[in-house]
Amino acid sequence: MTDILRQRPGYALRRAANAMMGELSRRLATIDLRIAEASVLLLVDRRDDVTASEIGRVLDIQRANMVPLLGRLEVAGLIERKPIDGKSQAVLLTALGHQRRAEADAITTTFEDDLLARIAPEHRDHLVPALGALWRAD
Secondary structure (H helix, E strand, C coil): CCCCHHCHHHHHHHHHHHHHHHHHHHHHHCCCCCCCHHHHHHHHHCCCCCCCCHHHHHHCHHHHHHHHHHHHHHHCCCCCEEECCCCCCCEEEHHHHHHHHHHHHHHHHHHHHHHCCCCCHHHHHHHHHHHHHHHCCC
């Protein structure tokens, strides 16, 4: 019965995304991080001028969701905030945040290597550009 759906690219993409994000979530849970939290740590690394609004724009996270996300990271001791000017604050990694970022990077890199290993070698170089064309429709 699902054969007709398996031929539809939107259905296949949704199923693949759900499966891959579930797998990445399980791997990141071993270091007590969610995907969005790991993404913030990877984005903020080695920067001292990233604001919450910039993080939200890059990761496509609404302001209402950014506040609790950054709050969890701050309570966990992974980030801190530093005034940039009179109205903006930079989000910075703490020493523990740098350590957790390195762990998240290793997990994510292994996950992505495993993901690409599932793709036929002749299609690997085209996967990311093809996916990017779907969500960066300008």
